[in-house]
Amino acid sequence: MLELVVRRARLAGVGSPAVDIGIEAGRVVAVAPRIDADCPELDAGDRLVLPGLVDTHLHLDKSRTADRCVQTEGTLAEAIRETGRIKAEFTEEDVYRRARATLEDCVLHGTTRIRTHVEVDPAVGLRGLDAVQRLAGDLAWAVDVQVCVFAQEGLTDSAVTDALLVEALERGVPVVGGAPYADVDPAGQLDRVFELARRFDVDIDLHLDLAETTEAMQLADVCERTVAHGWEGRVTVGHVTQLSLLPPERYGALCDLVAQSGVAVTVLPATDLFLMGRAARAAKPRGVVDLGPLMALGAACSVATNNVLNAFTPYGDGSLIRMANLYANVSHAGSHAQLRECLDLVTTSAARVVRAADYGIHPGAPADLVCLDAADGAEAIARVAPACWGLKQGRRTFTRELPVLHRRS
Template identity: 85%
Template sequence: MLELVVRRARLPGAGPGPVDIGIEAGRIVAVATRIDADCPELHARDRLVLPGLVDTHLHLDKSRTADRCVQVEGTLAEAIRETARIKAAFTEQDVYERARETLEACVLQGTTRIRTHVEVDPAVGTRGLDAVRRLAADLAWAVDVQVCVFAQEGLTNCPGTDALLVDALERGAPVVGGAPYADVDPPGQLDRVFELARRFDVDVDLHLDLAETTDAMQLADVCKRTVAQGWEGRVTVGHVTQLSLLPPDEYDALCDLVAGSGVAMTVLPATDLFLMGRAVRAAKPRGVVPLAPLLARGAACSVATNNVLNAFTPYGDGSLIRMANLYANVTHAGSRTELDQCLGLVTANAARVMRTPDYGIAPGAPADLVCLDAADGADAVARIAPARWGLKRGRLTFTRELPVLHQPGALA
């Protein structure tokens, strides 16, 4: 017997008519024009219903720390330096409380799956990791949180960090990451990250090529390492601002290499726009990689939040629809097809990046749904449509009322 029916939902990429969605035991069991059932109902009222938004790159552990940092330069180096200064004082409870506020904001915006990058090093130890793991368990009723453990400030040059990474992986972290540009020996860090991935059989997600010139790019090396290790489909790179600065022929050649190696790419528009081009007084580089050429080659791609209210990005409300809209603005995506593609970067394509096999609205898929106040995907991105309600495994997780315009003389 059905436990819940969602009425009159418009699905992304579907025909013009709304459908009903039948849910039982936390999973979708039927999708049809009309489902006759005597059970509780949830009305979409001809609005867009998606299989939950997917954030592939978010830093919960250092979110909401902008008020603790001194920001004068606005550069990547300053953000790393300031965060390193303050995180020695992080306690597990401090991280938990800040991260919970951020994670709940994401849930209220319709996000149901997240990969969060958590730093370990001698300064913070595993306090951030312990807090985020506890938080993930506490909010598992609303969102799936996957942890990527990584070294933000260097690995080969930071004694003690390697042991902390190993400890986190032994405790079950499913993804290992790194930031080679912050290491004195970028190839050495990549050697170790891929070695750990092989040893623990985990995926790789790297902060890569975050700079304002095309010098010393690591992307081609990462693609070759991925193929050599047989890790195709299990490696993601984020930022890659340097790729956006290449001339077209070099850009296309690297797109071929990325797609051919099965490396996924995540663009982080809010952070990259904030950090890049600080020293340039005119024709500032945007640093946001246009993903359409990679998507055309079949690569897995996503747009994600990255940082919220900290030295790397002093903005953020957890809205992936807002992030898709920002990306659309920067990359000149204006047609309905292009805007639909932008929505895919925080839904189906983002799910590919996280290797989520059961993502979608179809019988057998988990009943993780979000209703947006929009008619279709293009409309949602163009207007930054608010989320009306969300489900996680068939259970209502949040609702949001729309604002009401009160005409003169109308009753309140």
């Protein structure tokens, strides 16, 4: 017996007519033009209904710390330095409180799946991981949180950091990451990350090639390692701002290599725009990779939030639709097809990045749904459409009242 029917839902197809969605035991069991059932109903009102937004790259543990940092340069080096300075003062409760506020913002904007990167090192130990794992359990009713553990400030020169990574993976953390550009031995860090991934049979998600020149890029090396280790489809790289600076022929060749190796790419528009181009007095580089050619080659790609209200990105509200709109602006995406592709980068394509095989709105899929105040995907991105309500396993997680214009007679 059906437990809920969502009425008049528009799915993300081109010109798709409104449908009803039948839900039972937390899963979608029917999608049809009309479902006759005697059960509670939720009217989407001919608005867009999506299978929840997917944020593939977020830092919950260091969100909402901008007020503790001194920012005079606005550079990556300063952000790492300032965050490192305050990290020793993090307590588990402090991380939990800040991370919860950020995660709840994400839920209120329609996100139902998140991969969050959590730092471990001698300064913070496992306190950030403890807090985020506890938070993931407490908010499991609203959002799925997948943890990626990584070293932000170097790995090869710290046996303590290495031991903490191992301990986190022994706990069952499903993704290991890294930031080789911040290591004294970038190639050595990649050696260790791939070694740990194979040892614990986990996925890899790297902060990679975050710089304003095309020197010392590691993307090709990561692609080659991925194939050599048989980790195709299990490696993601984030940022890769250097890729955006390459001439067309080198860019095209690297895109081919990425697609062939099964490496996924995540672009982080807010952070990359904030940090890149600081030294340029004119014609500032944007540092945001155009994902269109990669998607055309079949690569898994996503746009994600990254940092919220900290030294790396001193703004943010957890809205992936706003982030996709920012990416659309920077990448000159203006046609309906291009705007729909931007929506894919925070939905279906993003789900491929985190290997969410059950993602979608079809019989058997989880009833994790969000309703946006738009008629289709292109409009949702163009207007930064607000989320009206969300479901997790068929149960309401939030409701956002839409504004009403009180006209004078």
